[in-house]
Amino acid sequence: MDTTQYKDVYVFCEQREGVIQSVALELLGKARELADTLKENVVAILLGKNITNKAQDLIAAGADKVLVVDNDLLKDYLTEPYTQAITQIINEQKPSILMIGATTIGRDLGPRLSARVSTGLTADCTKLEIGEERELLMTRPAFGGNLMATIVCKDHRPQMSTVRPGVMKKMTADANRKGEIVDYKINFNEEKISRVRLIKTVKEDKGMIDISEAKILVSGGRGVGSQEGFNKLEELAGVLNAQVSSSRACVDAGIIDHSRQVGQTGKTVRPDLYIACGISGAIQHLAGMEESEFIVAINKDKFAPIFNVADVGIVGDVNKIIPLLTERLKGMME
Template sequence: MEKEEYKGVWIFAEQREGALQKVSLQILGKGRELADELGVELTAVLPGEGIKGLAGELFAHGADRVLAVEHAFLKNYTTDAYTKVVCELVNERKPEIFIIGATNIGRDLGPRVAARLETGLTADCTGLALCPDTANLLMTRPAFGGNLMATIICQEHRPQMSTVRPGVFEIPQGCRTGKGILEEIIPDLMPEDIRTDIVEIAKAAKQVVDIGEAKILVSGGRGVGCKENFSLLYDLADELNGVVSGSRAAVDAGWIDKAYQVGQTGKTVRPQVYIACGISGAIQHLAGMQESDYIIAINKQIDAPIMQVANSAVVGDMHKVIPELIAKIKEIKSMETTC
């Protein structure tokens, strides 16, 4: 394999039921930065059925070219079908960088594609950049349980592949012309190519709020003490029209569902306001929330790591501080209503 044959930046544009996943736009923004630095084209690979209408949104957020791969077998994700069409496109067109969102689908697809292409894959990246000297992709991810950050380079094989956690990069503003090159591709897919049948798509009966979309998060950790004490956090979140989340310690203790976990093994969030209650601030947790616009930490320990990254740090017992905070918010609301 000659590395010089590979050129261009690709992102995997994941859609579900005809709607683009937000992580696709997030990695599209980072792909645009990398493509501009390299002086190459940015391509979005969009498999599905009846999905070419999504191309405009991809163009508006940075794509130069969209490969709309249309087939009935691609309507719903299956490992066999998606792997086959993606690998065939990569082998034919040879991109030098291929970025995939680390969703459930991306975490299944990425390793399978990388193995078939005989290249490397850096999973769950939280940072992507180009090496100033070689223009190799520098792929950064947490390692050793999140206790340090490792930067990985794929020097010998192409494409350089990574999966990126949702919420790590911001969605670029749709400020481009919305024009680009749309290629409609009909892949050669046969029933025998697919070893699994989708019998039924079952959706969760319980509606789960996506904490990655919340503007205000009230998050609890080990210092909350018990599940019952989380009621304080829900009261505060209700007053602020926010959402309650938690650290891994709170999830492991059974105080809050894993869907609401913030951190390396949970979700990466970027709310306008993040209120950390009884959270010490281990590096694994900080990796998931330190890009929040404004961080408020409530903790008994003045030297807790969370206090060092907070914009406002309150040293005290959260069980006393939060009721006073709720009372003050209610007072302000009452004054605004009176006025």
């Protein structure tokens, strides 16, 4: 393949019900950095129905150009129409790089696209940089998180990667940024699309905020021990207006749902405050939370590795400390 024909950094900007997902803005921030290094452009791909009015937000977040495909077939996410649209864009526009959020949608779309255009895909990247030969260096944990592998896609284009929400940083939005908005037309193969129909959408419980969006997380590990211990964390979270998350140990023990798991096989979080309660700080857990703004760790073992990343460490029994902390904070919040 003649890779020299390919240029620009493309980002698939996921929207749900017309709301641009945070991960799209994070990817645009990273894409801006990569494109500036390459002296190329950032191009956003926005698919949906009645979404053209969101294109300016993508320009404010770092895009130079937005390709909008506004079509009834793209109203709700379905693998086939979304794959057809982006495949046509790749074949016609020849992007050098394509970034996708590692959401449930992105994890479905990325592999399908890479197979259709015969290129590679590096999933769950934690670092993206430009190498000496202008290639994309895609770094991700390997071998159970025990080492970081840097992967290059030498002979095929686009160089595709998925990145989890919360890993990259958004640019500060600039409403005065100028860019081009293109109304892009796709020749859909409707016969192929009609094989799958969306019958019903079942939404997650809205009362719970996604942990990757939370500003404060009270996170419990095996040291919290039981459901009763987690009820105490819920109380503390209530006082702080926080969400409860956990290590994998408590998910495996059936105490808390997987959607609340932080780490390599859970979610990546970057809250303003992360309170780690009875969590040892295994590398797979740290991979999901070490970029938090401020980390408080409570652990009875003063040598627990979590203290290496903590801003404040409290050595003691979490089951005694949490109720005391909750009471004290209640008093302060009143």
